[in-house]
Amino acid sequence: MRRFQMWIKRWMVDHMDLPEDVVMDLPRITMIGQVHIYIENHKGLIKFTNNELRLALSEGEMIISGERFVIKTILPEEILLEGYIHQISYYGKNDQTI
Amino acid sequence: MKNQWVQRSSGYMTIRVTGVSTELFLNQCAKRNIVIWEIKYEEEEKFIANVLLADLSKLKKMAKHLPCKIFFIEKKGIPFLVSKLNQRKGMVAGVIGFLLFLVTLSNMVWGIEIDGASPALEHKMHETISELGIQKGKFQYFLPSPEEIQQEIMNEMDEVTWVGVTKQGASYQFQVVEKEIVEEAPPTISGHLVASRKAVIHDMFVEKGKAMVKTNQVVEKGDILVSGLIGKEDDQRIIAAKGSVTGEFWYGVKVKVPLHLMAESLTGNINRKHGIGIGEVTIPIWGWRGLDAEETVKETFSIKWKPFGVTMPFNYKFTDEYELKSLDKERIKDEALAIASEESKKELLGKFSDKAEVVDEKVLHQMVDGGKVKISLHFRIMDEIAVKQPIIQGD
Numbered sequence A: 001m002r003r004f005q006m007w008i009k010r011w012m013v014d015h016m017d018l019p020e021d022v023v024m025d026l027p028r029i030t031m032i033g034q035v036h037i038y039i040e041n042h043k044g045l046i047k048f049t050n051n052e053l054r055l056a057l058s059e060g061e062m063i064i065s066g067e068r069f070v071i072k073t074i075l076p077e078e079i080l081l082e083g084y085i086h087q088i089s090y091y092g093k094n095d096q097t098i
Numbered sequence B: 001m002k003n004q005w006v007q008r009s010s011g012y013m014t015i016r017v018t019g020v021s022t023e024l025f026l027n028q029c030a031k032r033n034i035v036i037w038e039i040k041y042e043e044e045e046k047f048i049a050n051v052l053l054a055d056l057s058k059l060k061k062m063a064k065h066l067p068c069k070i071f072f073i074e075k076k077g078i079p080f081l082v083s084k085l086n087q088r089k090g091m092v093a094g095v096i097g098f099l100l101f102l103v104t105l106s107n108m109v110w111g112i113e114i115d116g117a118s119p120a121l122e123h124k125m126h127e128t129i130s131e132l133g134i135q136k137g138k139f140q141y142f143l144p145s146p147e148e149i150q151q152e153i154m155n156e157m158d159e160v161t162w163v164g165v166t167k168q169g170a171s172y173q174f175q176v177v178e179k180e181i182v183e184e185a186p187p188t189i190s191g192h193l194v195a196s197r198k199a200v201i202h203d204m205f206v207e208k209g210k211a212m213v214k215t216n217q218v219v220e221k222g223d224i225l226v227s228g229l230i231g232k233e234d235d236q237r238i239i240a241a242k243g244s245v246t247g248e249f250w251y252g253v254k255v256k257v258p259l260h261l262m263a264e265s266l267t268g269n270i271n272r273k274h275g276i277g278i279g280e281v282t283i284p285i286w287g288w289r290g291l292d293a294e295e296t297v298k299e300t301f302s303i304k305w306k307p308f309g310v311t312m313p314f315n316y317k318f319t320d321e322y323e324l325k326s327l328d329k330e331r332i333k334d335e336a337l338a339i340a341s342e343e344s345k346k347e348l349l350g351k352f353s354d355k356a357e358v359v360d361e362k363v364l365h366q367m368v369d370g371g372k373v374k375i376s377l378h379f380r381i382m383d384e385i386a387v388k389q390p391i392i393q394g395d
Helices: A002-016 B003-008 B022-031 B053-065 B078-086 B089-106 B118-133 B146-156 B334-353
Strands: A028-032 A036-042 A045-049 A052-054 A061-074 A078-091 B012-018 B036-043 B046-052 B069-076 B111-115 B160-168 B171-178 B191-195 B199-208 B226-227 B242-260 B260-278 B281-286 B296-304 B313-332 B357-369 B372-384 B387-392
Touching: A036 A061, A045 A061, A045 B022, A045 B036, A045 B046, A061 B022, B012 B053, B022 B036, B022 B053, B022 B357, B046 B053, B078 B089, B118 B146, B118 B171, B146 B160, B146 B171, B191 B242, B199 B226, B226 B242, B226 B387, B242 B334, B242 B387, B334 B357, B334 B372
Parallel strands: B111 B171
Antiparallel strands: A028 A036, A036 A078, A045 A052, A052 A061, A061 A078, A061 B036, B012 B046, B012 B069, B036 B046, B160 B171, B191 B226, B191 B387, B199 B242, B242 B372, B260 B281, B260 B313, B296 B313, B357 B372
């Protein structure tokens, strides 16, 4: 069933020109240079230190690494991070489906 | 990102949280709708964040369920500022008071300047202006505008041709152009010019009329110099004779000048004594040594204090002493003579018109008698002798 739902969503994105983040509940990430990163639609904080931020997503998680991290704002579904970002990486259960 | 300065100005605090991991704390905050921002990681289970004052109770409730400790580092925003100012009420009152004072005083009339008016008119202007309500210390709010004032003054004062009113800051300036009241020249009365005294005609200039005398002719007082009757005998017209006739005449004066004159002058040495006077008694305070002079002139001034209209029983006095020097001059005869002639000349010329001048002077006789020089002098004076005399008709 779940697989079928995914397939429908995928099809809608491909054929109906709907944005993926809305349809498929994916995070929308906006970055300004290396300085700011703005993530919408996250599912909670997993880890926060000076040089690493881990966020839970609907599927898997996301790791942002860098230096001198400061969370400028945190709301239930949004986060604005300031610092010096080196790397953004995803890892999770079913990254092959995306 | 929304700018949340309005929310933040309602008061926020910087807190340091220890004993709990950042993730747990932040997720809890998100769950409980606590606005939190500027999160800085310090070390394991220790971080700094900002929270709203409005969320304080929620934060406290949340902290009960977590094994954390919250330290308040800084308090910012209007509520904290107000409570801080509350502790300094005096200063706040002072600042507000000062501003009020400044605004009040700068809206008062501080000066009234009147330019271009004669003292009498200026006084009248001052009265008119103060009737309009423009007085020192009045509020400018309640005063009419400069244009209205101008109109009002122009209506009220006849002596003024124009008045310009300008307001410069706290002072009013009035530029007055006074009405020049032209004196009408007296209408020329037809008549002759006659001699005012016995004299020898020295020079004459006739503008209108018929000259009746020639130069070097001796005229008696009342003789017609320039006639106002012109034309042939059977067709005479009466006009106002006009012209100037200079006559020469003699004048004898006897003057007495004292040879021994005493004069005093101030040397410029001044000493001021200060003191406090109680009734008739004066207690000196400063400068009681005085001057080492034989002769002095004293001037005493006293200033009474009248605080709140009550005359104090004591007053402040100061006495100025001026040193005097006597000038004892033995005036020699020549000097006396010079003085005599100079003084008598001045006195003489005062008796005649402005055009009069002394042509020649002679010392007829001089004599020293009882410390005085008696001199008789003889002057030759030239002066205008023509005087108008109306022709009386119908005799």
